[in-house]
Amino acid sequence: MKKKRFSEEQIVRMLRQAETTNQTVAQVCKTHGICENTWYRWKKKFGQMEVPDVRRLRELEKQNSRLKRLVAERDLEIDAMREVIKGNF
Template sequence: MKVKDLCRKHGFSEPSYYAWKAKFGGMNVSDAQRLKGLEAENTKLKKLLANSMLEIDAMREVLKGK
């Protein structure tokens, strides 16, 4: 089956297929699951860092006014 037909059958574009293949092509299932978990954790940590930086900035503004 051609990639074009496979993508049409499952409802996604060819560039999406090739991006997925570049990212996950050489991995087995456990590696892909681990990567997905690490990406989720990384996203969570980035949000926590952004919130902490906002709090620090707000505290600096409050202290600057005193």
């Protein structure tokens, strides 16, 4: 998997810095070494967030993936028990 150059916190700080300064998007992108497409993608995802919000989002995504994995395991166990009950093992 490709390693990310910037953390979510760094991205949010870049977005906030660009809003407070009088630089154009092209200037900010050139300063940080990113393309404008990346900038607009980040703005779409993290536009209204602050650093604590990003941390909370990351925690919720981890918790969500853990819960999905638990549900998938439970469904597999239920299917296995149904097969055992039917006697088709």
